Amino acid sequence: VMNSEYADEYRILEKEHDRTYNDKQVLINEFLKNGEEKYKQYVVIANDIDKENREAAKELIAKANSEVETNDKDYVFIHFILNYLPKGLIGLLLAVILSAAMSSTASELNALASTTTIDLYKRNLRREETEEHFVKATRWFTFGWGILAIIVASVANLFDNLIQLVNIIGSLFYGNVLGIFLLAFFFKYVKGNAVFIAALITQIVIFGLYALNEYDIINLPYLWLNFVGCILVIMIAFFIQSLNSKSVE
Template identity: 30%
Template sequence: MDDFGLLNWTILIVYLLGNLLMGSLLSKKVDSAEDYYLGSKTIPWWAIGLSVMATYVSAMSFLGGPAWSYGNGLGVMMIQVNYPLVVFLVITLFLPFFYNSGVASIYEYQERRFGRKARGVMSVIFMMSQTLSSAAVLYATALVLSFITGVDVVTAILVITLIALVYTLMGGISAVIWTDVLQAVILLVGAAIIFYALLDRMPESLVTTLGELKAQGKMNILDFTFDTHVEATVWSGVIAMVLYHVTVYGANQMVVQRALAARNIGDAKKSFLFMGFTAFFIYFLFLLMGVLFYSYYGGREFENSNTIVLQFAADYGLPGLLGVVASAVVAASMSSLDSALNSLATVTTLDFYEKYFKKGASSAHYLKASRWFTVVWAVLIIVPAILFAQTEGSVLQLLTKVGSYFVGAKLSMYALGFFSRHTTERGLLIGVAAGFMAVWYAATQTDVAWPWFCAIGAVVNMPVAIVASLLLDGRQEKLSAYTIQGQKTMFREQSLPTKDGGWYLIPGKVDRVSWLLVGFFLATLLFLYLFSVLI
C-alpha cells in the first residue's frame, strides 16, 4: 500500500487507543484471580454472545473467508453451515456440567470424571492447539498492518501482540469480553461497508453476476458426494464438521470461560444461542463476498489471497474506508488473541501452577502469577505466527486445518466422560494415543480431506479406550456422578431443582428454545438449495 493516509491512520490509532482505555478502566475491577478468570459475573448475556462471535467469526472470516471461496467457490459454505446443531449440543451437554460445577478451568471436569492425568493431558492438548490457532490469528492481523503500512510482518506481529497483551493484562476476562463487543461492532460495520461498495462497483447486476458465476462452477453449494477426499460436501459439513465444531465450542476453555462469567445458566445458554442463530448469516456474507470478488477481479491471481478485501478497499478509494476495514480486521483478530492469552493463563495457573507448584497461596498471588503467564504465552505465540507468515493460502482454511489434528482427542475424552460408564483413566489415555496415531496416518498417508480428521480420531479413540478400560480395570460397578446418567440420578436422589429461571440445569435435558436451532438449521439448508438452483 503506497499511502495509507492521515485519515486512515487516525481511525486505526483511535480504535487501538480505545481498547487500551477500556482495559485501563476495567482493570479497577480486577482485585483477585477469580476476577481475572471470571469477572464479577455481572456481564450481560448479549455481551458474552458478541464476544463469542467476535472470537471465532473474526479476521479469520473477514480475510480468510473471501480468500477461501475466491479459490474454491461457495461450496465451502458447507464447512460453516452446522453452527445451529453445534450450539444445540453444546448448551444441552457441555454447559450444564461446567456451569454447575463453579470451576474456572473446564478441564477440571476431566479430573473429577477420570483423574489428574486426564486433566493434564486435556490441558496440554488445549495449550498446543490454542497456541497454534492463536498464532494464525496473530499472523492475520500482522498481514493487515504489513499490507497497509509496508511494515515488515515480523514487526507487525510484535506490535499487535504488545497491544493485545497490555489491555488483557489490565482487565482480565472483563476487558476481553467488553473489548470484543467493540470489536464485533467494528467488524460488522466494516463488512457491511465493503459488501455495499462491492455491489456498487460490480459492472453488472447481482443476479447476472451470480448467474455467470454459476456457469463457471463457483456456486455449487450442495455436493452430496460421499467421497471423503472432497473437502466441502454436505456430509463433511453435517457430520464431520459438527463433531469438529462441537469440540471447538464445547470443550474449549477460550470459549466456555466466557459463559462461566455469565450471571446464571440461562444467560450462559443465551450467549451461545446468539452464535447459533447469527453465524450462518455472517459466514454466508463473507463467503459470498469471495465469489463476487472472483467476478470483479476476473479470477486474477493474488500474491497472497488473504489481502483481497484490503486491496478492494484501497481500489475503491472512499476516504477513510481502508482505515475502517483495517480497524475491523485488527479488531477481530485481537478479539481472538486476547481471549487466547487470558484462557491460556487461566489453565496454566489453575491446572499446573496452583495444583503442582504453589498450593494454598493467596488469591492475590495467583492473580500476579496469571498475569505473568499471560506474558509468557504472548511470547510463545509469536514464534509459530512468524512461521505461518510463510503461507499464502487462506488463513481461515489454515486455522481450521490446524485445529483438526487435535479435536478428535478432545471430543472423545468428553464423549466418553458423558456417556460411558466403564471407561477409566488408563483406558482413556490409551485411546487418546491411538486416536492421535490414526489422525496422523490419515493426514500423512492418505488423501482423506481434513474435515474428517476429527471423526477419524473419535471413531478410533472411543472403542480403543473402552476395550482398554475393560481389559485393564474391568467393569465399573459405581456410576460416576459426572456422567449424564449420574447427574440425573444425583438430581433425583438429592431432590435438587432441575431448572433455574426456566432453563435446565441437568445435562442432557433439552430446553424448549433449543429445538428452534434444529428448525433453523433445516431452513438454512433449504435456503442454500433454493439459492443454488434459482440463480
C-alpha cells in the same frame, strides 16, 4: 511490473487469463446443462492452464521487483474491502476486525494462562502457595503463551494461506477434543483415565497420519483428521475401559 521490461509478457498473460476464465464459464454452464463428463474434464484442464498462467505472472512480478509479495491468497478479502466497499464502511469494517482480533486474542491468552496455572502448575507443583503467587504465575504464563503465539505467526508464511494454516492446526486437535466432549456428555461409563490414555494415543496417531499424507504415503486430506480423531478417541477409550473393567472383575 507494468513499468518494467516484462510489461508486454505480463499483458499477454493477462489476455490468456481472461480467455481461460471466459472458456471456463462456458464449460461450467455446459456441464451444468448437459451433465456430460467431458465438460468436467475440460474444466479441470482449464484450471490447470489458469494455474500455470498465475505462476508465470508471479515469476514476472518477482523478476521486475524481488521485494514485492507474490502470494495473493491472503489478500482477496482485503482487495474486496478496498476496492468495492464504500469509503466510510471500510474504516468501520477494519475497526471491527481489529477489535475482534484483539478481544479474541486477549481472552484466549487469559484462558490458556489460567488453565495452565490452575490445572498444571497449582495442582502438580505448588499446592500451598498464596493467591498472590498464582496471580503472578498467571501473568508469566500469559507472557509465555503470547511468545508462542508470535512464533506461530512468524512461521505462518510457510503455508499457502492463513486459512489453510488455521484448518491444519484445528484438524490436528479438534477431532480429539470433540471425541473427549462426546465421551463426557454421552458415555458416563467411560472413566477419566481411559479417556486420557485414549486421547494421548489418538493424538500420536493423528500426527502420524498427517505426516504420512504430507509425504504422499497415504491420501488423507487434513480436514478428515477431525472425523478420524473423534472416532478414534471414542473407540480407544471404550476398549481401554473394557480392559479395566475386566481386570477389576
